[in-house]
Amino acid sequence: MKEELIYSFKGLYRDDFRVKGYEFGSGEKTVCVMGSLRGNEYQQIYACSLLVTELRKLEEKGMITDGHSIMVVPCGNPYSVNIKKRFWSIDNTDINRMFPGYDKGETTQRIAGGIFDRIKDYKYGIQFASFYMPGHFVPQVRMMKTGNENIELAKKFGLPFVVLHKPRPFDTATLNYNWQIWETEAFSIYTSSTEKIDKISARLGVNAVLSFLEKEKIIKYQGFTGYTAKVVESEKFISVRANEAGFLETLARAGDNVIKGQVMARVTDPYTNAELQTITATEDAIVAFEYDSPIAYKNTALFKLIPGRW
Amino acid sequence: MSELIESIEDVVRIPLPVDEEYAIKRHRMSAGDGKKRICIVTGIHGDELEGQYVSFEIARRIRQSASDLRGIVDIYPAMNPFGIDSITRGIPAFDLDMNRIFPGNLEGDMNEFMASKIVEELEGADLVIDIHASNIFLTEIPQIRINELHAKELVPIATKANMDLIWVHGASTVLESTLAYSLNSRQTNTLVVEMGVGMRITRSFGQQLSDGIFSLMKELGIWTGESREVKKPIVAYDADGEDVCYLNAPCSGIYMKEREHGSRVKAGELVGRIINPLSGDVMAEILAPEDGLLFTVREYPVVEDGSLMGRILREKVLTENNL
Numbered sequence: 001m002k003e004e005l006i007y008s009f010k011g012l013y014r015d016d017f018r019v020k021g022y023e024f025g026s027g028e029k030t031v032c033v034m035g036s037l038r039g040n041e042y043q044q045i046y047a048c049s050l051l052v053t054e055l056r057k058l059e060e061k062g063m064i065t066d067g068h069s070i071m072v073v074p075c076g077n078p079y080s081v082n083i084k085k086r087f088w089s090i091d092n093t094d095i096n097r098m099f100p101g102y103d104k105g106e107t108t109q110r111i112a113g114g115i116f117d118r119i120k121d122y123k124y125g126i127q128f129a130s131f132y133m134p135g136h137f138v139p140q141v142r143m144m145k146t147g148n149e150n151i152e153l154a155k156k157f158g159l160p161f162v163v164l165h166k167p168r169p170f171d172t173a174t175l176n177y178n179w180q181i182w183e184t185e186a187f188s189i190y191t192s193s194t195e196k197i198d199k200i201s202a203r204l205g206v207n208a209v210l211s212f213l214e215k216e217k218i219i220k221y222q223g224f225t226g227y228t229a230k231v232v233e234s235e236k237f238i239s240v241r242a243n244e245a246g247f248l249e250t251l252a253r254a255g256d257n258v259i260k261g262q263v264m265a266r267v268t269d270p271y272t273n274a275e276l277q278t279i280t281a282t283e284d285a286i287v288a289f290e291y292d293s294p295i296a297y298k299n300t301a302l303f304k305l306i307p308g309r310w
Numbered sequence: 311m312s313e314l315i316e317s318i319e320d321v322v323r324i325p326l327p328v329d330e331e332y333a334i335k336r337h338r339m340s341a342g343d344g345k346k347r348i349c350i351v352t353g354i355h356g357d358e359l360e361g362q363y364v365s366f367e368i369a370r371r372i373r374q375s376a377s378d379l380r381g382i383v384d385i386y387p388a389m390n391p392f393g394i395d396s397i398t399r400g401i402p403a404f405d406l407d408m409n410r411i412f413p414g415n416l417e418g419d420m421n422e423f424m425a426s427k428i429v430e431e432l433e434g435a436d437l438v439i440d441i442h443a444s445n446i447f448l449t450e451i452p453q454i455r456i457n458e459l460h461a462k463e464l465v466p467i468a469t470k471a472n473m474d475l476i477w478v479h480g481a482s483t484v485l486e487s488t489l490a491y492s493l494n495s496r497q498t499n500t501l502v503v504e505m506g507v508g509m510r511i512t513r514s515f516g517q518q519l520s521d522g523i524f525s526l527m528k529e530l531g532i533w534t535g536e537s538r539e540v541k542k543p544i545v546a547y548d549a550d551g552e553d554v555c556y557l558n559a560p561c562s563g564i565y566m567k568e569r570e571h572g573s574r575v576k577a578g579e580l581v582g583r584i585i586n587p588l589s590g591d592v593m594a595e596i597l598a599p600e601d602g603l604l605f606t607v608r609e610y611p612v613v614e615d616g617s618l619m620g621r622i623l624r625e626k627v628l629t630e631n632n633l
Contacts, residue, residue, distance in 0.1 A: 009561075009562065009614065009615035009616075010561060010562055010615070011562055011614070012562040012563055012564070012586065012588075012612070012614075013588065017614075086405060087405070090612065090614060090617070091445075091447065092399065092400070097484075104556070104558060105556075105558065105616060106558065106616045106617060106618050107614045107615060107616035107617055108616075109616065110615060110616040132405075132406075168487070169410075169483050169484055169485075169486040169487045170410050170484055170487055172483045172484060173484055241419075244325070245324075245325045245326050245327040246327050246328075247327070270327060270328050270329075271328075271329065295327040295328070296327065297324075297326070297327065297403075297419070297420045298324050298325055298326075298420055299324075299418065299419050299420045299422075299423050300419055300420065301419060
């Protein structure tokens, strides 16, 4: 394992800003794994730390195939993590809306540019990603539909779902999108949480990456074989929304099978506890996303369902 | 003589979880049979307050000479009321930039729904003016920014708005989620004003823009009263990104500006310094890379590697504009 400085600059009153990477094996730039780009993505850093541990063991045992180099960058934004702020410390910009970056631009453009310059030439790019809403996902691989996406490759992670996502205008400045545009096969791995560490789902995400590396003959590994993935377009998810605002009591969890009519949540009056809305499953489905907050705003997507059963 | 009719109504009203309702409001002032409509929009970014004074000033001047009104003036001073109330640029609780969610979605979440209702409300107006105030970091001379895709329709209108600068910039996919892009692509002419600085109100800029808005209202036939003569703006057709040079900080420190916004500068002239109060050192002297007009200046002193400290409109643009 070789520690590398990916990008840095000097702080005025803070320690230097540093983005570090851990390199395993040698030769062709084969796989890069990116962890957190936002200050609240603890789970994503944790998943990378598990991966670093596994890859170090595999490297020591000589189980990384010759001619392949693997890079893991656990965190692209330690400044924000350390002050518990989701976006950039001074101007609140999002590094994951700055790719491919610009080395003569503003601070977060430079950070994105500095990171991207070091990770853009890998054959495969994998990001442990988070969703903009608080909640839990059933583990999945997401790919943007840029025309360059390779679904068969995505299935090799062995996660239950491969989700295809049509990019919106602001998605064009994300790492995943730009990796694809620069001809890296790019995948986003969603484990179940962001701000809380969920060891089981982090392990599942790491096993998925190792399974992918094994199937692509980059490592020798025996372990997780995974699921036969179901491919779903994100537009086909059924959003079940709150029609009322109030306290939210959630009964169904991400990954649950629900049947049509099953009560999944209740919205109640925060002062009287009167039930304002009973949220039921609109059809037999798998809960792909479960909103996690004690309060619900009107129109919030409380669940995203994938029709069918496990 | 037609009577001035005024109303304050909801554009959208949504219940919140705990005993409160969220509302975006419109102040409508109308008179006469004229059906033409101008919309004054501001407060999409909650930390940009320059438009607050303009909203007030437009209403004040109309009431002062109400018999000159011949149409509809709609004023929306707070498109992001949560943001204005909490000194937050984006939408608090959702951590979203409101100007990146248009045109919204009637079937979407609360913010997408609101964005959709706003577009529905403004679409079809004869002119929309979306007033911004840079951000808390930078002071801008009064200017209108126009996406090159809409320059043909908008530049002739913008030149009558009494601004110092019209900046026609290149198209960008990310900007397709702004309110202005959504409206312009629906054939509703929308001008984006940037002036002053975040969290403050610059009264002189507010007066200047108000004069410009009355000039535009007169042009549209909505105002028959006096309007002050408007200044001829500099027009920069910068779709290729060649008209402006950017001053980005070469290191972290405290930026001390030496020149104010609106200054003409010469190549090599000192425009600011980055100092280190801990060591007492000057970390960098920031020199103008070429002759031009300093139209953006950093107001917030703390800088990091890359922070924007200023923008200079190149001399060639000033020459093209006979300045």
